[in-house]
Amino acid sequence: TAHAALFDLDGVIVDTAVHHFAAWRETAAELGFALADQDEELLKGVGRMDALRIVLGIGGVEVDDATAERLAAEKNARYVEAIASITPADMLPGALDCLEALRAQGVRTALGSASRNAPMILDGLGIRDLFDAVIDGSVVTEAKPHPRVFLAGAEALGVAPADCVVFEDAIAGVRAAKAGGMLAVGIGDPAVLTEADAVIPGLHAVDALASHGITFA
Ligand code: B16
Numbered sequence: 001t002a003h004a005a006l007f008d009l010d011g012v013i014v015d016t017a018v019h020h021f022a023a024w025r026e027t028a029a030e031l032g033f034a035l036a037d038q039d040e041e042l043l044k045g046v047g048r049m050d051a052l053r054i055v056l057g058i059g060g061v062e063v064d065d066a067t068a069e070r071l072a073a074e075k076n077a078r079y080v081e082a083i084a085s086i087t088p089a090d091m092l093p094g095a096l097d098c099l100e101a102l103r104a105q106g107v108r109t110a111l112g113s114a115s116r117n118a119p120m121i122l123d124g125l126g127i128r129d130l131f132d133a134v135i136d137g138s139v140v141t142e143a144k145p146h147p148r149v150f151l152a153g154a155e156a157l158g159v160a161p162a163d164c165v166v167f168e169d170a171i172a173g174v175r176a177a178k179a180g181g182m183l184a185v186g187i188g189d190p191a192v193l194t195e196a197d198a199v200i201p202g203l204h205a206v207d208a209l210a211s212h213g214i215t216f217a
Protein backbone atom coordinates (compact mmCIF):
# COMPACT_ATOMS: atom_id res chain seq x y z
CA THR A 1 0.00 0.00 0.00
CA ALA A 2 1.53 3.29 -1.11
CA HIS A 3 1.34 6.36 1.13
CA ALA A 4 2.46 8.89 -1.44
CA ALA A 5 1.88 9.52 -5.13
CA LEU A 6 4.47 11.44 -7.15
CA PHE A 7 3.38 12.88 -10.48
CA ASP A 8 5.31 13.87 -13.54
CA LEU A 9 3.67 16.88 -15.20
CA ASP A 10 4.11 16.88 -18.97
CA GLY A 11 2.36 13.87 -20.45
CA VAL A 12 0.70 12.79 -17.20
CA ILE A 13 -1.35 15.74 -15.97
CA VAL A 14 -1.26 17.93 -19.04
CA ASP A 15 -0.31 17.35 -22.67
CA THR A 16 2.42 19.93 -23.14
CA ALA A 17 4.80 17.54 -24.93
CA VAL A 18 3.30 18.61 -28.25
CA HIS A 19 4.32 22.22 -27.53
CA HIS A 20 7.83 21.23 -26.41
CA PHE A 21 8.30 19.25 -29.63
CA ALA A 22 6.90 21.98 -31.89
CA ALA A 23 9.34 24.44 -30.32
CA TRP A 24 12.29 22.06 -30.82
CA ARG A 25 11.23 21.47 -34.44
CA GLU A 26 11.62 25.20 -35.05
CA THR A 27 15.10 25.10 -33.51
CA ALA A 28 16.07 22.28 -35.88
CA ALA A 29 14.55 24.05 -38.88
CA GLU A 30 16.55 27.15 -38.04
CA LEU A 31 19.71 25.03 -38.03
CA GLY A 32 18.82 23.46 -41.39
CA PHE A 33 17.52 19.99 -40.48
CA ALA A 34 14.25 18.30 -39.58
CA LEU A 35 13.23 16.22 -36.56
CA ALA A 36 11.35 12.98 -37.26
CA ASP A 37 8.12 12.11 -35.39
CA GLN A 38 9.88 9.39 -33.42
CA ASP A 39 12.43 11.89 -32.07
CA GLU A 40 9.74 13.25 -29.73
CA GLU A 41 10.12 10.24 -27.40
CA LEU A 42 13.84 11.01 -26.91
CA LEU A 43 13.06 14.51 -25.64
CA LYS A 44 10.39 13.59 -23.10
CA GLY A 45 11.29 14.08 -19.45
CA VAL A 46 14.76 15.34 -20.34
CA GLY A 47 15.93 18.72 -19.01
CA ARG A 48 16.14 21.72 -21.34
CA MET A 49 19.90 21.74 -22.07
CA ASP A 50 20.04 17.95 -22.32
CA ALA A 51 17.17 18.09 -24.81
CA LEU A 52 19.06 20.70 -26.84
CA ARG A 53 22.12 18.43 -26.92
CA ILE A 54 19.93 15.58 -28.21
CA VAL A 55 18.46 17.83 -30.91
CA LEU A 56 21.93 19.03 -31.98
CA GLY A 57 23.14 15.43 -32.03
CA ILE A 58 20.31 14.40 -34.35
CA GLY A 59 21.30 17.16 -36.78
CA GLY A 60 25.02 16.52 -36.38
CA VAL A 61 25.40 20.21 -35.53
CA GLU A 62 28.06 21.60 -33.16
CA VAL A 63 27.67 25.03 -31.57
CA ASP A 64 29.59 27.03 -28.96
CA ASP A 65 28.23 27.50 -25.43
CA ALA A 66 26.85 30.98 -26.08
CA THR A 67 24.92 29.75 -29.12
CA ALA A 68 23.60 26.78 -27.13
CA GLU A 69 22.33 29.14 -24.41
CA ARG A 70 20.66 31.32 -27.04
CA LEU A 71 19.01 28.36 -28.81
CA ALA A 72 17.67 27.02 -25.50
CA ALA A 73 16.36 30.45 -24.49
CA GLU A 74 14.66 30.93 -27.86
CA LYS A 75 13.08 27.47 -27.67
CA ASN A 76 11.81 28.26 -24.18
CA ALA A 77 10.35 31.59 -25.30
CA ARG A 78 8.35 29.79 -28.01
CA TYR A 79 7.23 27.14 -25.52
CA VAL A 80 6.19 29.69 -22.88
CA GLU A 81 4.17 31.56 -25.50
CA ALA A 82 2.40 28.32 -26.46
CA ILE A 83 1.46 27.45 -22.87
CA ALA A 84 0.69 30.98 -21.66
CA SER A 85 -3.02 30.50 -22.27
CA ILE A 86 -3.28 27.10 -20.57
CA THR A 87 -6.50 26.59 -18.54
CA PRO A 88 -8.03 23.84 -16.36
CA ALA A 89 -9.73 22.52 -19.52
CA ASP A 90 -6.29 21.48 -20.81
CA MET A 91 -5.85 18.84 -18.11
CA LEU A 92 -5.62 15.26 -19.36
CA PRO A 93 -8.70 13.05 -18.72
CA GLY A 94 -8.93 11.81 -15.15
CA ALA A 95 -6.00 13.87 -13.81
CA LEU A 96 -8.07 16.15 -11.58
CA ASP A 97 -10.28 13.31 -10.28
CA CYS A 98 -7.24 11.15 -9.53
CA LEU A 99 -5.48 13.88 -7.55
CA GLU A 100 -8.60 14.76 -5.57
CA ALA A 101 -9.50 11.11 -4.88
CA LEU A 102 -6.01 10.23 -3.63
CA ARG A 103 -5.90 13.26 -1.35
CA ALA A 104 -9.37 12.43 0.01
CA GLN A 105 -7.93 9.01 0.96
CA GLY A 106 -5.08 10.69 2.87
CA VAL A 107 -2.42 9.94 0.27
CA ARG A 108 0.32 12.62 0.12
CA THR A 109 1.03 14.06 -3.33
CA ALA A 110 4.06 15.69 -4.94
CA LEU A 111 4.99 16.92 -8.38
CA GLY A 112 8.29 15.68 -9.82
CA SER A 113 8.90 17.48 -13.10
CA ALA A 114 12.03 18.28 -15.08
CA SER A 115 10.38 21.47 -16.29
CA ARG A 116 11.41 24.86 -14.97
CA ASN A 117 8.02 26.07 -16.23
CA ALA A 118 6.10 23.70 -13.92
CA PRO A 119 4.92 26.35 -11.38
CA MET A 120 3.48 28.49 -14.18
CA ILE A 121 1.65 25.48 -15.65
CA LEU A 122 0.24 24.47 -12.24
CA ASP A 123 -1.08 28.00 -11.76
CA GLY A 124 -2.65 28.00 -15.24
CA LEU A 125 -4.34 24.69 -14.44
CA GLY A 126 -5.35 25.94 -10.99
CA ILE A 127 -4.05 22.80 -9.24
CA ARG A 128 -1.06 23.99 -7.20
CA ASP A 129 -3.00 23.38 -3.96
CA LEU A 130 -3.41 19.69 -4.82
CA PHE A 131 0.31 19.04 -4.22
CA ASP A 132 1.94 18.84 -0.79
CA ALA A 133 5.30 19.45 -2.47
CA VAL A 134 6.41 20.72 -5.87
CA ILE A 135 9.83 19.62 -7.11
CA ASP A 136 10.70 21.00 -10.55
CA GLY A 137 13.65 21.68 -12.82
CA SER A 138 14.57 24.85 -10.94
CA VAL A 139 14.94 22.93 -7.66
CA VAL A 140 16.82 19.89 -8.95
CA THR A 141 19.67 19.95 -11.46
CA GLU A 142 20.23 16.20 -11.98
CA ALA A 143 17.94 15.25 -14.87
CA LYS A 144 15.86 12.07 -15.10
CA PRO A 145 16.80 9.18 -15.30
CA HIS A 146 18.65 10.36 -12.17
CA PRO A 147 16.22 9.67 -9.30
CA ARG A 148 16.86 13.00 -7.50
CA VAL A 149 13.63 14.73 -8.52
CA PHE A 150 11.53 11.91 -7.04
CA LEU A 151 13.77 11.31 -4.01
CA ALA A 152 13.47 15.02 -3.18
CA GLY A 153 9.68 14.68 -3.50
CA ALA A 154 9.56 11.68 -1.16
CA GLU A 155 11.77 13.48 1.33
CA ALA A 156 9.61 16.61 1.22
CA LEU A 157 6.58 14.44 1.99
CA GLY A 158 8.36 12.50 4.71
CA VAL A 159 7.54 9.19 3.02
CA ALA A 160 10.02 6.37 2.36
CA PRO A 161 10.76 5.75 -1.37
CA ALA A 162 9.43 2.19 -1.07
CA ASP A 163 6.03 3.63 -0.07
CA CYS A 164 5.84 5.92 -3.12
CA VAL A 165 4.20 5.37 -6.49
CA VAL A 166 5.46 7.48 -9.41
CA PHE A 167 3.26 8.26 -12.42
CA GLU A 168 5.42 8.82 -15.52
CA ASP A 169 4.99 8.97 -19.29
CA ALA A 170 8.69 9.02 -20.21
CA ILE A 171 11.21 6.18 -20.35
CA ALA A 172 13.72 8.42 -18.53
CA GLY A 173 11.14 9.11 -15.81
CA VAL A 174 10.25 5.44 -15.29
CA ARG A 175 13.98 4.71 -14.94
CA ALA A 176 14.32 7.56 -12.41
CA ALA A 177 11.49 6.10 -10.31
CA LYS A 178 12.98 2.60 -10.36
CA ALA A 179 16.47 3.94 -9.59
CA GLY A 180 14.94 5.67 -6.56
CA GLY A 181 13.44 2.40 -5.29
CA MET A 182 9.84 3.39 -6.03
CA LEU A 183 6.96 1.74 -7.84
CA ALA A 184 6.66 3.12 -11.37
CA VAL A 185 3.32 3.41 -13.11
CA GLY A 186 3.77 4.15 -16.79
CA ILE A 187 1.26 6.36 -18.55
CA GLY A 188 1.08 5.35 -22.19
CA ASP A 189 2.15 2.34 -24.22
CA PRO A 190 3.36 -0.84 -22.43
CA ALA A 191 5.56 -1.63 -25.46
CA VAL A 192 7.46 1.64 -24.87
CA LEU A 193 7.45 1.78 -21.04
CA THR A 194 8.78 -1.74 -20.59
CA GLU A 195 10.54 -1.03 -17.27
CA ALA A 196 7.40 0.19 -15.47
CA ASP A 197 5.72 -1.99 -12.79
CA ALA A 198 2.36 -1.38 -14.49
CA VAL A 199 1.22 0.69 -17.46
CA ILE A 200 -2.16 2.40 -17.85
CA PRO A 201 -3.34 4.59 -20.74
CA GLY A 202 -3.98 7.58 -18.50
CA LEU A 203 -4.95 8.70 -15.00
CA HIS A 204 -8.62 8.04 -15.88
CA ALA A 205 -7.70 4.33 -15.61
CA VAL A 206 -6.02 4.54 -12.20
CA ASP A 207 -8.52 2.08 -10.66
CA ALA A 208 -7.04 -0.67 -12.84
CA LEU A 209 -3.86 -0.54 -10.72
CA ALA A 210 -5.52 -2.58 -7.96
CA SER A 211 -5.45 -5.60 -10.26
CA HIS A 212 -1.66 -5.11 -10.49
CA GLY A 213 -1.45 -5.12 -6.69
CA ILE A 214 -0.87 -1.35 -6.49
CA THR A 215 -3.10 0.27 -3.84
CA PHE A 216 -3.08 3.55 -1.91
CA ALA A 217 -3.97 4.86 1.54
P1 B16 B 1 11.51 23.17 -19.51
P2 B16 B 1 8.26 16.55 -17.25
C1 B16 B 1 9.86 17.81 -19.00
O1 B16 B 1 8.76 17.82 -18.13
C2 B16 B 1 9.43 17.55 -20.43
O2 B16 B 1 8.89 16.26 -20.57
C3 B16 B 1 10.64 17.67 -21.34
O3 B16 B 1 10.26 17.46 -22.67
C4 B16 B 1 11.28 19.06 -21.16
O4 B16 B 1 12.44 19.20 -21.96
C5 B16 B 1 11.63 19.26 -19.69
O5 B16 B 1 10.46 19.10 -18.90
C6 B16 B 1 12.24 20.63 -19.41
O6 B16 B 1 11.24 21.60 -19.53
O7 B16 B 1 12.28 23.55 -20.74
O8 B16 B 1 10.12 23.75 -19.45
O9 B16 B 1 12.30 23.49 -18.24
O10 B16 B 1 7.78 15.53 -18.21
O11 B16 B 1 9.44 16.11 -16.39
O12 B16 B 1 7.13 17.17 -16.42
Ligand code: MG
Pocket residue numbers: 008009010011012044045168169170173
Ligand atom coordinates in the same frame (compact mmCIF):
# COMPACT_ATOMS: atom_id res chain seq x y z
MG1 MG C 1 6.56 13.67 -18.75
